[in-house]
Amino acid sequence: MTTEQNPSTTTKTAAADSTADDPTPDQPAGPASVLTCPECGKKNRIRPNEHGTPHCGSCGKALPWVVEATDSTFELEAKSSVAVLVDLWAPWCGPCRYVSPMLEELARDYAGRLKVVKVNVDQNPALASVFDARSIPTMIVIRDGRVVDRVVGAVPKTDLTVRLMPYLLRRS
Numbered sequence: 657m658t659t660e661q662n663p664s665t666t667t668k669t670a671a672a673d674s675t676a677d678d679p680t681p682d683q684p685a686g687p688a689s690v691l692t693c694p695e696c697g698k699k700n701r702i703r704p705n706e707h708g709t710p711h712c713g714s715c716g717k718a719l720p721w722v723v724e725a726t727d728s729t730f731e732l733e734a735k736s737s738v739a740v741l742v743d744l745w746a747p748w749c750g751p752c753r754y755v756s757p758m759l760e761e762l763a764r765d766y767a768g769r770l771k772v773v774k775v776n777v778d779q780n781p782a783l784a785s786v787f788d789a790r791s792i793p794t795m796i797v798i799r800d801g802r803v804v805d806r807v808v809g810a811v812p813k814t815d816l817t818v819r820l821m822p823y824l825l826r827r828s
């Protein structure tokens with residue numbers, strides 16, 4: 657899971673990376689996340705993009721989109737043209753550790769159709785309150801800026817996939 661075929665790419669300049677790293681004046685840049693391409697191992701620095709989905713700057717494959725958000729960056733990260741799965745978690749939470757790799761698998765299975773936004777509730781109490789995350793893990797599904805589903809607890813991957821499926825469908 658943590659194998660890095662090409663760790664030397666981390667030292668490359670931002671200019672050599674994805675075009676999504678190039679902020680335009682009418683769009684706030686937002687925090688960069690490093691997404692590793694499962695195809696070629698390249699590390700891509702990707703900023704929030706509400707119109708598209710990230711692709712590998714090296715091989716062009718859709719990247720599994722998993723980012724971490726905070727109370728201050730969440731609004732920007734949650735704006736997306738694809739379904740957003742928010743994972744409200746904490747380091748001390750055992751079931752969260754069960755769910756976490758599952759969400760990374762889903763991001764990989766549905767690259768280009770899903771964005772996973774991880775929120776540490778201990779560090780981001782405002783979001784924990786907004787989403788009423790009294791029990792974790794709590795997973796919130798957001799589509800077009802609206803909360804469309806909510807899953808509480810460590811559910812099996814198949815169950816979570818079924819819940820997500822209506823929001824993963826491509827639109828024509």
Ligand SMILES: [Zn+2]
Nearest residue numbers: 693696712715
């Ligand atoms: Zn690649």
